[in-house]
Amino acid sequence: MAKKISELPAATTPLDGTELIEVVQGGVSKQVASNNLGGGGSSSGTINSNLNIEGVARRILSRFSGSPISDRTLFQTIDDDSQTSVGAIPSGTSNISTFTAFSSSDPNNSNYMQISVVGSQCRLNASSAGTGQAVNMSFILNDSEVMTLGKDAKLNLTNVGDLSKQADITATTYGINGGGILHGRYARGTPAAPTGVLKGDIFSGVGGRAYHSGGDFQASSPVSIHWVAAENQTPTNYGSYLRFLTTPKGSNVRQERVIMPHHGGIFVHSASGTWDASNDLHTSPISNINDAALTVSSSGGVQSNINVVNYGASASAGIRCATTGGSVESPSATPANTMIGFITGQGYSTSGWASGAKAIMSFHSNTVWSDTNQSTYIGFGTTAVNSVIRQERLRIKSSGQVNYVPLASAPTVDVSEGDVYFDSTLKKLRCYDGTSWINLH
Numbered sequence: 001m002a003k004k005i006s007e008l009p010a011a012t013t014p015l016d017g018t019e020l021i022e023v024v025q026g027g028v029s030k031q032v033a034s035n036n037l038g039g040g041g042s043s044s045g046t047i048n049s050n051l052n053i054e055g056v057a058r059r060i061l062s063r064f065s066g067s068p069i070s071d072r073t074l075f076q077t078i079d080d081d082s083q084t085s086v087g088a089i090p091s092g093t094s095n096i097s098t099f100t101a102f103s104s105s106d107p108n109n110s111n112y113m114q115i116s117v118v119g120s121q122c123r124l125n126a127s128s129a130g131t132g133q134a135v136n137m138s139f140i141l142n143d144s145e146v147m148t149l150g151k152d153a154k155l156n157l158t159n160v161g162d163l164s165k166q167a168d169i170t171a172t173t174y175g176i177n178g179g180g181i182l183h184g185r186y187a188r189g190t191p192a193a194p195t196g197v198l199k200g201d202i203f204s205g206v207g208g209r210a211y212h213s214g215g216d217f218q219a220s221s222p223v224s225i226h227w228v229a230a231e232n233q234t235p236t237n238y239g240s241y242l243r244f245l246t247t248p249k250g251s252n253v254r255q256e257r258v259i260m261p262h263h264g265g266i267f268v269h270s271a272s273g274t275w276d277a278s279n280d281l282h283t284s285p286i287s288n289i290n291d292a293a294l295t296v297s298s299s300g301g302v303q304s305n306i307n308v309v310n311y312g313a314s315a316s317a318g319i320r321c322a323t324t325g326g327s328v329e330s331p332s333a334t335p336a337n338t339m340i341g342f343i344t345g346q347g348y349s350t351s352g353w354a355s356g357a358k359a360i361m362s363f364h365s366n367t368v369w370s371d372t373n374q375s376t377y378i379g380f381g382t383t384a385v386n387s388v389i390r391q392e393r394l395r396i397k398s399s400g401q402v403n404y405v406p407l408a409s410a411p412t413v414d415v416s417e418g419d420v421y422f423d424s425t426l427k428k429l430r431c432y433d434g435t436s437w438i439n440l441h
Contacts, residue, residue: 095119103132111135184227197233202226203240222247222254230262269297321363334369340376358383358390366398385413404429410437 011019019034053060062073077084088097096118104110109130116123126137126149137149144161157167171180184204187194197203207221223246230239244258259267298304310317321341326332334340344357359382366375375398383390395403406424417434428439 106130113137197229199229199231199239201229203229218252220254222252224254265294267295267297269295323365334365336365336367338365339363340365354388356390358388360390 015034020031021034022029023032024030063071064073066072075084075086088099090097096116098114098116100107101113102110103112107129109132111126111128111132114123114125114127116125124137126135128135134151136151138145139147142161146158146161146167148156148158150156157169159165159167169182171182173180186197186201186203188197188201189195204227205224207224209218209221211217224244226243226245228241228243230241231237239262241262242260243256245254246257247254257268259269261267294306296304296306306319308317308319323334323338323340324331325335339362342357342360342362344361345359346357347354360380362379362381364377364379366377367373377398378396379392380394381390381392391405393405395405397403404420404422406422408424410423410430411419411421415432417432419432420429420440422429426439429441430437431440432438
């Protein structure tokens with residue numbers, strides 16, 4: 001009596017291709033070797049319709065590894081001179097397709113790499129499942145790692161594949177003015193709930209790190225440029241400034257050196273203080289820097305200097321001041337009696353920086369300037385003892401004569417031999433001889 005299939009003993013798998021299977025062909029029962037059905041390890045055949053693999057955790061087992069590569073199981077198109085394309089498409093209303101490669105035979109406890117299309121996004125994803133570890137994503141060129149996306153949110157480019165080439169990043173733009181641009185962005189909060197940047201926050205930057213004799217790259221950038229918020233950022237308030245930092249010899253602590261404030265100008269300093277963005281003050285050694293100016297500061301016995309150097313006799317070095325009427329867009333003639341430049345001295349009092357300069361050499365226009373009349377004079381001003389008000393003391397006029405600003409009486413403090421003044425009461429030019437004031441004429 002014939003047995004049901006369920007009553008037959010289980011065959012040994014995998015099949016080797018020699019097993020005989022009964023098939024019905026043209027209404028007649030016939031035998032066929034299993035390899036002719038595509039079931040044997042050395043079989044070949046053609047799939048003329050969809051191949052359905054049902055159930056969960058199913059695998060297609062073949063030789064996908066080994067050397068040389070040509071010995072591996074490969075996909076190849078049967079159309080001559082055509083490209084081979086292997087793809088994945090979603091089913092039904094889904095819009096997600098994914099290729100996944102695992103680092104373990106147990107996919108539930110493995111690192112993995114995915115190439116996915118999710119709707120309008122194409123994604124690369126390196127991750128882990130179960131006992132798998134956090135992973136980096138590496139890009140390999142000619143068997144050498146050229147770029148790594150780190151699990152610590154860092155991108156690293158390297159030239160290990162060709163030490164004669166520098167690693168660099170290039171952004172190229174065609175047809176739109178502005179060129180290639182790299183942007184750094186920062187938000188407080190979380191990706192799900194970002195919040196606004198506050199004054200003093202660094203929202204972008206660049207830096208450089210060198211390899212040191214201790215066998216590693218520097219942990220922080222000894223030279224860097226920071227983009228810093230000068231105020232809380234809102235849709236209408238983008239106040240910000242640049243700061244430049246360097247590290248002195250014999251130290252591994254970088255220091256702020258140059259500031260380009262939100263109101264313009266340049267602030268250069270050698271002190272260890274940092275710019276206080278909340279009130280535009282510098283904690284050491286200077287404050288109230290609110291003009292569009294070049295400010296140089298130092299501390300610890302280091303002089304602050306502005307050096308202007310020229311090489312060659314065909315030109316000279318100098319500091320040049322200029323003042324016009326009108327505006328940047330439409331300058332006009334320099335008005336009469338206008339200070340067109342100055343050099344001043346300012347000090348610090350018991351309560352803060354003095355209001356305004358207390359000693360000055362200033363350059364003035366005499367008349368409205370024209371192409372044929374550009375006359376000037378130079379004024380010198382000081383502040384008297386026990387006073388905070390600066391006054392002009394001496395003027396070199398446009399024609400070369402020297403004018404002493406008259407005094408109503410002889411000075412009695414801060415006098416020494418050789419002092420000269422013009423007495424407006426006596427109408428005399430007077431000189432101090434070390435004991436008393438004498439008339440010079």
